Amino acid sequence: xxxxxxxxxxxxxxxxxxxxxxxxxxxxxxxxxxxxxxxxxxxxxxxxxxxxxxxxxxxxxxxxxxxxxxxxxxxxxxxxxxxxxxxxxxxxxxxxxxxxxxxxxxxxxxxxxxxxxxxxxxxxxxxxxxxxxxxxxxxxxxxxxxxxxxxxxxxxxxxxxxxxxxxxxxxxxxxxxxxxxxxxxxxxxxxxxxxxxxxxxxxxxxxxxxxxxxxxxxxxxxxxxxxxxxxxxxxxxxxxxxxxxxxxxxxxxxxxxxxxxxxxxxxxxxxxxxxxxxxxxxxxxxxxxxxxxxxxxxxxxxxxxxxxxxxxxxxxxxxxxxxxxxxxxxxxxxxxxxxxxxxxxxxxxxxxxxxxxxxxxxxxxxxxxxxxxxxxxxxxxxxxxxxxxxxxxxxxxxxxxxxxxxxxxxxxxxxxxxxxxxxxxxxxxxxxxxxxxxxxxxx
Amino acid sequence: xxxxxxxxxxxxxxxxxxxxxxxxxxxxxxxxxxxxxxxxxxxxxxxxxxxxxxxxxxxxxxxxxxxxxxxxxxxxxxxxxxxxxxxxxxxxxxxxxxxxxxxxxxxxxxxxxxxxxxxxxxxxxxxxxxxxxxxxxxxxxxxxxxxxxxxxxxxxxxxxxxxxxxxxxxxxxxxxxxxxxxxxxxxxxxxxxxxxxxxxxxxxxxxxxxxxxxxxxxxxxxxxxxxxxxxxxxxxxxxxxxxxxxxxxxxxxxxxxxxxxxxxxxxxxxxxxxxxxxxxxxxxxxxxxxxxxxxxxxxxxxxxxxxxxxxxxxxxxxxxxxxxxxxxxxxxxxxxxxxxxxxxxxxxxxxxxxxxxxxxxxxxxxxxxxxxxxxxxxxxxxxxxxxxxxxxxxxxxxxxxxxxxxxxxxxxxxxxxxxxxxxxxxxxxxxxxxxxxxxxxxxxxxxxxxxxxxxxxxxxxxxxxxxxxxxxxxxxxxxxx
Numbered sequence: 001x002x003x004x005x006x007x008x009x010x011x012x013x014x015x016x017x018x019x020x021x022x023x024x025x026x027x028x029x030x031x032x033x034x035x036x037x038x039x040x041x042x043x044x045x046x047x048x049x050x051x052x053x054x055x056x057x058x059x060x061x062x063x064x065x066x067x068x069x070x071x072x073x074x075x076x077x078x079x080x081x082x083x084x085x086x087x088x089x090x091x092x093x094x095x096x097x098x099x100x101x102x103x104x105x106x107x108x109x110x111x112x113x114x115x116x117x118x119x120x121x122x123x124x125x126x127x128x129x130x131x132x133x134x135x136x137x138x139x140x141x142x143x144x145x146x147x148x149x150x151x152x153x154x155x156x157x158x159x160x161x162x163x164x165x166x167x168x169x170x171x172x173x174x175x176x177x178x179x180x181x182x183x184x185x186x187x188x189x190x191x192x193x194x195x196x197x198x199x200x201x202x203x204x205x206x207x208x209x210x211x212x213x214x215x216x217x218x219x220x221x222x223x224x225x226x227x228x229x230x231x232x233x234x235x236x237x238x239x240x241x242x243x244x245x246x247x248x249x250x251x252x253x254x255x256x257x258x259x260x261x262x263x264x265x266x267x268x269x270x271x272x273x274x275x276x277x278x279x280x281x282x283x284x285x286x287x288x289x290x291x292x293x294x295x296x297x298x299x300x301x302x303x304x305x306x307x308x309x310x311x312x313x314x315x316x317x318x319x320x321x322x323x324x325x326x327x328x329x330x331x332x333x334x335x336x337x338x339x340x341x342x343x344x345x346x347x348x349x350x351x352x353x354x355x356x357x358x359x360x361x362x363x364x365x366x367x368x369x370x371x372x373x374x375x376x377x378x379x380x381x382x383x384x385x386x387x388x389x390x391x392x393x394x395x396x397x398x399x400x401x402x403x404x405x406x407x408x409x410x411x412x413x414x415x416x417x418x419x420x421x422x423x424x425x426x427x428x429x430x431x432x433x434x435x436x437x438x439x440x441x442x443x
Numbered sequence: 444x445x446x447x448x449x450x451x452x453x454x455x456x457x458x459x460x461x462x463x464x465x466x467x468x469x470x471x472x473x474x475x476x477x478x479x480x481x482x483x484x485x486x487x488x489x490x491x492x493x494x495x496x497x498x499x500x501x502x503x504x505x506x507x508x509x510x511x512x513x514x515x516x517x518x519x520x521x522x523x524x525x526x527x528x529x530x531x532x533x534x535x536x537x538x539x540x541x542x543x544x545x546x547x548x549x550x551x552x553x554x555x556x557x558x559x560x561x562x563x564x565x566x567x568x569x570x571x572x573x574x575x576x577x578x579x580x581x582x583x584x585x586x587x588x589x590x591x592x593x594x595x596x597x598x599x600x601x602x603x604x605x606x607x608x609x610x611x612x613x614x615x616x617x618x619x620x621x622x623x624x625x626x627x628x629x630x631x632x633x634x635x636x637x638x639x640x641x642x643x644x645x646x647x648x649x650x651x652x653x654x655x656x657x658x659x660x661x662x663x664x665x666x667x668x669x670x671x672x673x674x675x676x677x678x679x680x681x682x683x684x685x686x687x688x689x690x691x692x693x694x695x696x697x698x699x700x701x702x703x704x705x706x707x708x709x710x711x712x713x714x715x716x717x718x719x720x721x722x723x724x725x726x727x728x729x730x731x732x733x734x735x736x737x738x739x740x741x742x743x744x745x746x747x748x749x750x751x752x753x754x755x756x757x758x759x760x761x762x763x764x765x766x767x768x769x770x771x772x773x774x775x776x777x778x779x780x781x782x783x784x785x786x787x788x789x790x791x792x793x794x795x796x797x798x799x800x801x802x803x804x805x806x807x808x809x810x811x812x813x814x815x816x817x818x819x820x821x822x823x824x825x826x827x828x829x830x831x832x833x834x835x836x837x838x839x840x841x842x843x844x845x846x847x848x849x850x851x852x853x854x855x856x857x858x859x860x861x862x863x864x865x866x867x868x869x870x871x872x873x874x875x876x877x878x879x880x881x882x883x884x885x886x887x888x889x890x891x892x893x894x895x896x897x898x899x900x901x902x903x904x905x906x907x908x909x910x911x912x913x914x915x916x917x918x919x920x921x922x923x924x
Contacts, residue, residue, distance in 0.1 A: 053525040053541045071505035075528040088506040095577045097500035127544055150719050187720055187841055196841035234688040234924050264600055266636055371846030372835045373868045377645045382868040382920045384846030401844055403868045403920020441687035441920035
């Protein structure tokens with residue numbers, strides 16, 4: 001098979017690169033290489049807007065001279081460039097400091113099993129077919145409602161890539177993966193005010209993409225629902241984070257328990273291991289080997305094997321997220337989280353979104369967050385928001401130009417429920433999340 | 444000298460790859476045929492390095508090379524882009540064949556040829572990476588780290604970073620005209636974490652320019668970043684929760700100009716206005732701000748982070764009037780949107796790299812000074828918020844709603860700045876917010892050279908600035924309801 005041969009060819013390059021590092025005097029080294037190909041097509045108001053052919057490659061190398069480290073990267077993977085890139089990394093390593101926590105992972109932590117995780121499903125699509133799909137998608141959005149007045153277009157993206165990673169401890173592995181997506185964004189107008197919203201679908205296999213009709217209609221439906229948005233007076237009330245944005249809340253949690261934040265003391269969850277960080281009904285677990293999932297991998301960014309993890313059970317934090325470096329800094333063992341979590345799942349409750357609204361009774365359903373507004377050191381949280389005001393469990397009207405604020409540590413402790421409307425489009429899988437109380441600022 | 448920029452760019456890009464100018468002509472001849480109206484080839488060679496000091500040591504540093512060529516074809520509203528990391532004739536010809544697919548149908552509307560641009564350089568053709576030896580870079584970081592730690596016993600953590608880029612650009616346009624640029628860019632940042640009585644806070648300050656590393660040695664700039672980061676962190680240690688609700692807000696000069704960038708700037712980019720998707724679409728000549736407000740986008744300021752001698756389409760940058768005395772005057776344009784809207788490019792066509800399509804983007808966007816003394820502005824406020832510095836913002840250009848987060852803010856009570864508050868996020872509506880500007884200071888300041896703007900997944904360096912401003916009524920999103 002052609003892909004297998006290409007993987008072998010690229011593995012040979014990494015093998016040669018590691019040898020070059022040794023020849024230039026490095027005591028150890030690691031290197032990665034990626035080759036990506038893709039097609040992006042966008043259509044707006046029924047006409048082709050852009051066709052982009054993507055074809056990129058890049059390599060990166062880190063070398064160690066004892067306990068000093070240097071890194072370099074290049075988009076040129078020719079033999080000459082490899083020599084130069086290794087030389088650049090070696091040159092830098094002469095100026096960096098001795099760091100006793102640095103170095104490659106411990107050899108016994110490296111992955112030795114390489115299951116096929118079903119990540120590679122190339123889509124043999126040409127520009128013409130992509131144009132047809134994007135046009136269908138946009139048409140279904142534009143025909144959805146007479147208030148859809150304009151469009152930002154629909155697009156089809158298809159990427160396939162090969163990623164190789166190796167180190168001087170003998171680790172060398174490559175795999176191919178694909179990622180396809182369909183998206184649509186339209187504008188609605190009512191009484192002179194415009195609103196825009198979008199929907200997208202993303203998958204390793206094109207067969208798992210939602211239909212063009214569904215995506216277009218969903219984009220239009222979401223846009224129409226926002227029309228006529230009002231402000232809201234300042235108040236305290238319960239807040240539901242809808243599933244598609246709830247992942248950002250969980251993302252803030254993951255950032256706070258990651259090794260880099262902890263050893264820098266830039267986390268609001270220092271010394272939280274084995275303590276209650278969520279209510280006792282909450283469970284967060286990780287499934288890195290799920291077949292065909294977007295976040296799946298057999299090993300982390302430094303080749304350490306990944307494994308299923310119970311990160312939070314009964315609301316108690318069982319583990320930090322550590323790389324070899326942050327683990328050594330904290331006097332612990334790597335948890336295989338260099339580069340982050342892989343398919344982090346928040347255990348779903350029994351309720352769907354409609355039932356969560358009933359449970360909340362009166363409060364705010366947030367469907368969009370804007371701006372940064374999260375202080376990772378203190379957990380202070382204040383972000384721009386848009387969504388819907390809810391009374392007696394029913395959506396009353398769209399709201400915007402408000403902020404929602406609180407402190408993350410506190411907000412996590414006061415989660416009342418997690419919905420079963422799980423969002424599968426990212427690396428964090430969660431349903432909608434109901435928080436007991438937040439401060440709303442408005443007009 | 445203008446021609447020397449092109450020579451330097453050719454030297455950096457063509458000589459090592461063996462590509463001849465006749466090869467470029469051949470590709471351009473194949474590109475601009477049939478229904479293709481316009482097109483270009485964008486060659487780029489970038490060298491980038493980064494040094495980070497943490498825990499008092501240089502843990503890692505990296506050197507990165509990015510080079511390649513992007514071929515673009517334009518036909519009506521259609522854009523085709525293909526690129527390669529290899530600067531070779533065959534790769535360019537393949538890319539050309541691919542991009543011409545967009546123009547398979549339709550009529551050609553050939554664009555009138557414009558003369559080659561020989562830009563006036565706004566920054567020196569230096570290589571920042573070589574402006575200090577690696578040992579000198581390390582010594583500089585060590586010195587900053589040591590001196591920062593001595594500033595206050597409450598400092599727990601210091602991170603100092605130094606980044607330098609040298610970029611060579613060569614742009615082939617219709618009519619076989621070549622334009623080149625050599626773009627240096629440096630940036631330094633100091634961030635600290637302070638701890639007192641169990642409470643921890645952070646502070647961060649940085650700066651940069653299109654210059655070499657000596658920029659940080661002049662006027663003791665590097666240490667001034669460190670002092671500012673520490674000062675900010677210590678202020679935040681004392682901060683209490685911010686109020687929630689609508690109130691009078693005074694924005695400090697300089698970096699808070701990010702408000703203009705988010706609330707106004709993006710909405711005035713040509714693409715959104717051509718498509719009618721901006722809250723400012725079709726409003727040229729209308730009042731969109733109080734008569735105190737005059738806002739420009741100026742790509743021609745010497746040495747600034749957001750400046751460019753030529754934009755990424757080979758058009759000379761300019762000083763573009765966006766809002767004059769409150770009246771909307773113009774949009775920022777790249778070639779495609781300018782042509783479709785029947786105007787000239789304003790030199791705002793920018794792309795992150797050869798692998799991205801150009802878009803209308805901001806350069807240095809700022810409000811011109813007014814007549815009020817900053818003290819007088821504060822004194823005029825009975826109860827309100829003084830937002831001195833910001834960490835970032837975002838806008839929805841269609842609804843006009845924007846958000847930005849204060850990293851340092853104070854309450855104003857009875858015309859005096861009183862206590863610091865934390866977690867103040869400001870939200871508002873772009874087309875409305877500037878109509879509520881009731882005082883403009885005489886203290887115009889540009890930011891220290893740290894801005895990066897994201898649009899459609901592409902990041903480019905930008906500048907912002909403003910004098911002290913008073914806005915009557917903006918929603919402050921604190922927790923103190």
